[in-house]
Structure formats: C-alpha cells, structure tokens
Amino acid sequence: MEGGGWNSSCSRSSRGSRRWGRRRCQKEREEATGWWGETGGGTVAKKRVMVVIDQSSRAKHAMMWALTHVANKGDRLALLHVVPHGGGAEADAPNLATLQALCRACKPEVEVEALVIQGPKLATVLSQVRKLEASVLVLGQGKPSPFSWECSLFRCRSEEFVEQCINKAECLTLAVRKQSKGVGGYLISTRWQKDFWLLA
Numbered sequence: 001m002e003g004g005g006w007n008s009s010c011s012r013s014s015r016g017s018r019r020w021g022r023r024r025c026q027k028e029r030e031e032a033t034g035w036w037g038e039t040g041g042g043t044v045a046k047k048r049v050m051v052v053i054d055q056s057s058r059a060k061h062a063m064m065w066a067l068t069h070v071a072n073k074g075d076r077l078a079l080l081h082v083v084p085h086g087g088g089a090e091a092d093a094p095n096l097a098t099l100q101a102l103c104r105a106c107k108p109e110v111e112v113e114a115l116v117i118q119g120p121k122l123a124t125v126l127s128q129v130r131k132l133e134a135s136v137l138v139l140g141q142g143k144p145s146p147f148s149w150e151c152s153l154f155r156c157r158s159e160e161f162v163e164q165c166i167n168k169a170e171c172l173t174l175a176v177r178k179q180s181k182g183v184g185g186y187l188i189s190t191r192w193q194k195d196f197w198l199l200a
Contacts, residue, residue, distance in 0.1 A: 047135035050078045052125055052165075055094050058140030061178040063099065064106070065186060066138040070174075073109040080128055083118045122164050134171050141175040141189065166191050 049071050051063045063079065071077050079100065081093055096114035103112045117124050129137055141162050166173045166189065175189040179197075187195045 046074045046076070047072075048076045048078060048132055049136045049138065050080055050125075050129060050132065050134040051138045052140070053079045053081045053094055053096070053099065056140060056142075058142055058177065059094070060099070060140075061186075062138050062140035062176045063103070065176045065178075066136070066174075067103055067107050067110065070136055070138065071107065071110045074111075076111040076113060077103060078128075078132060078134065079103075079112065079114045080125065081114070081116050082121045082124045083116060084121065085118060122161060122168075125165060126168055126170075129169050129171055137165060137169050137171055137173040139165055139173065139175045141177045141187075143177065162189075 049066050051059075051066050053059050053063060067077060079096060081096060083093065093116065096116065100112045100114055103110065115128065117128065125137070128134070139162050142158055162175045166175060173190065177187045179185050179187060186198045188198050189195055
C-alpha cells in the first residue's frame with residue numbers, strides 16, 4: 001500500500017480543476033465539455049462519474065479527487081470494485097459503505113452508489129462504462145519506478161490496466177496520482193497528455 005494511508009481531507013477548491021479545463025489541446029477541451037457537463041446553452045447537465053476502487057491508497061486519492069474536482073451538484077458518483085473470478089478476493093474488498101459515507105459527508109449534493117461486480121477487471125470496467133453511460137472514468141495510478149527491472153509483476157499489471165482503460169474506455173478517462181507532501185498537487189494522465197501537474 002502506498003504512503004498516505006486512507007486518511008484524506010476534503011477540499012472544495014476548484015481552482016486547479018478549472019486550470020486543467022483550459023488545456024491547449026482541442027480534443028482535451030472537447031472531452032472536458034462532457035467532464036464539466038456544460039451544454040451549448042451554458043446550462044449544466046448531470047453526469048455520472050465512475051471511480052475504480054480497491055484497498056490501495058491511490059484508489060482513495062482518485063475517489064476524493066473525482067469527488068472534489070469532477071463531480072458537481074446533482075451528479076452521480078459510482079464506486080466500482082471488480083472481484084476477479086475464482087473467489088477468495090472478497091476479503092480484500094474495500095469497505096464500500098465507509099467510502100460512501102465519506103463521500104456523502106464531504107459532498108452531500110453528489111449522489112453516491114457502490115457496485116461490486118465479478119469478472120475480468122478490464123472487460124468489466126469497460127462494460128460498466130458503457131452500461132451506466134459514464135461521462136468520466138477516474139483511476140488511481142501508482143508511482144512508476146525509475147528502473148524497469150524494479151517493476152514488480154503486480155505494478156506492471158496495474159500500470160498496463162490503467163493504460164488500457166485510458167485507450168479503450170468510451171468516455172473521458174483520467175489517471176490520477178497524488179504527489180508527495182513536499183511537492184503537492186496531482187499528476188493527471190489522459191489519452192493525449194501524460195503526467196499533467198495539477199496544483200490543487
């Protein structure tokens with residue numbers, strides 16, 4: 001488990017997310033329209049934001065970032081935990097009831113739902129994005145090793161899973177990594193831009 005544990009403060013600031021919304025790339029701006037839920041008339045449409053959840057601290061950081069930077073009043077936040085076939089993984093599942101309560105306490109104007117689905121992780125996430133018509137998919141990403149030989153099998157698979165979601169999901173997909181306390185902010189990756197530093 002990464003440093004930082006499961007303790008997280010709730011920040012309602014959106015300054016950094018608005019800076020992120022003014023990216024130069026035209027494709028990013030087009031997808032960000034769906035992210036913010038803005039329509040042509042200037043009104044705000046409700047959207048569903050999906051976060052892939054497990055027991056890691058990076059997953060909770062991604063959840064809190066999605067809640068404070070992406071989800072707005074009236075939106076629905078879906079917390080998705082995928083249980084692989086074969087059983088035995090239920091004991092490793094995060095306490096979704098606790099996470100739901102945390103989200104509601106932090107931002108009660110956002111509806112929160114928890115989903116636990118058994119199946120292959122990538123295929124399940126992609127199918128749920130389509131089924132629920134998610135507007136934004138948020139994933140936690142780990143800190144990459146500077147040395148390729150240090151990449152453990154689990155870390156390599158995790159990084160590969162994030163990359164596949166970014167490239168294949170039928171919605172704007174954001175991989176989020178919380179920076180160390182000394183640096184602050186987050187690194188955000190999308191299909192077109194990697195490790196964009198967001199100070200918020």
